[in-house]
Amino acid sequence: DAKTTQPPSMDCAEGRAANLPCNHSTISGNEYVYWYRQIHSQGPQYIIHGLKNNETNEMASLIITEDRKSSTLILPHATLRDTAVYYCIVRVGIGGSNYKLTFGKGTLLTVNP
Amino acid sequence: DARVTQTPRHKVTEMGQEVTMRCQPILGHNTVFWYRQTMMQGLELLAYFRNRAPLDDSGMPKDRFSAEMPDATLATLKIQPSEPRDSAVYFCASGLVVGEGGYTFGSGTRLTVV
Secondary structure, three states, rough: OOEEEOOEEEEEEEEOOEEEEEEEEOOOOOOOEEEEEEEEOOOOEEEEEEOOOEOOOEEEEEEEEEOEEEEEEEEEOEEEEEOOEEEEEEOOOOOOOOOOOOOOOEEEEEEOO | OOOOEEEEEEEOOOOOOOOOEEEEOOOOOEEEEEEEEEEEOOOEEEEEEEEEEEEEOOOOOOOOEEEEEEEEEEEEEEEEOOOOHHHHEEEEEEEEEOOOOOOOEOOOOEEOOO
């Protein structure tokens, strides 16, 4: 699986958009970008994933650059409950034989009142 | 919402004792993972199963750890004998890997070996 690079920490004001970047310059054509988050003392939580098109769900939006070497997770209106470590992970999707998720250190997002 | 259930939530045991952690994956999910989290190492994959068969347990210390799925509704992780360095939070996750979707993690078992 391709390696990802994320900033160790970011701050965001409550109610503002939080934009979390991720670099994955060695991503392969059949690898998806996944985002998970881990709120303190809880298990990781799946947020969103994508291959090359931008994706949106009830939690967040995922913007993937055209060359697929980087992506941005957007929380449109961050709340205090969004304070967590956010992990960007690249993994082969359908048709792959390696199903595991390899977690890096992630980005600690702190949402301030 | 369907959830992955892990028991016990907390376990304190003495060095040398056997520890068994249990996981009930979401009904219908065919892939189960065991992760361990410590401050120093972060989230590490220990083992994972597909359709109850072990696919990869390379992250697990073989001499003391064992993982099994006796049936589709139960996954177990055993440590025998336990050591203080095994103190960590152990997470179980399940998912359907036929599709692209994400995995669902349990709340974890916090293990302290004294």
